Amino acid sequence: MSKIKGSCLCGSVTYESDAEPLMVATCHCTNCQHASGSSFSVNIGLPAESVTLNGDSLKAYEDKQTDSGVPMLRKFCANCGSPILSEVLAAGGLNFVKAGTLDDSSWVVPNAEIWCDSKVAWGAAPDETPQMPGNPPLG
Numbered sequence: 001m002s003k004i005k006g007s008c009l010c011g012s013v014t015y016e017s018d019a020e021p022l023m024v025a026t027c028h029c030t031n032c033q034h035a036s037g038s039s040f041s042v043n044i045g046l047p048a049e050s051v052t053l054n055g056d057s058l059k060a061y062e063d064k065q066t067d068s069g070v071p072m073l074r075k076f077c078a079n080c081g082s083p084i085l086s087e088v089l090a091a092g093g094l095n096f097v098k099a100g101t102l103d104d105s106s107w108v109v110p111n112a113e114i115w116c117d118s119k120v121a122w123g124a125a126p127d128e129t130p131q132m133p134g135n136p137p138l139g
């Protein structure tokens with residue numbers, strides 16, 4: 001059984017890999033913020049050839065705003081919009097899987113934070129913020 005297995009929200013795109021992650025990076029770049037709709041993205045670097053992607057609804061957005069000038073492909077589910085992975089063409093097609101799409105993400109420990117120049121102040125809630133186990137009470 002692959003250690004790394006995941007899917008989009010609707011389940012029409014799935015992926016797996018048997019490789020050991022090359023890195024686990026929390027990325028604060030503004031492109032990850034826009035693509036995820038959140039404060040940052042936790043990305044798991046895997047050799048491209050180790051990743052098997054399945055699903056008819058997989059689409060790729062060519063992100064041209066890269067340091068290298070070589071586009072990177074942000075792959076997502078066209079049905080539900082979940083970002084699945086980024087393929088960094090400048091790094092030999094290195095794949096960065098989005099940790100939030102893993103079936104089991106309990107083993108994930110980021111070993112670097114990158115693009116901290118664009119890190120947002122609201123990324124983590126202060127300790128005194130009210131904590132609720134699920135939805136907030138209505139009304």
Ligand SMILES: [Zn+2]
Pocket residue numbers: 008009010011012013077078079080081082
């Ligand atoms: Zn989907």
Ligand SMILES: [Zn+2]
Pocket residue numbers: 027028029030031032033041115
């Ligand atoms: Zn990023």
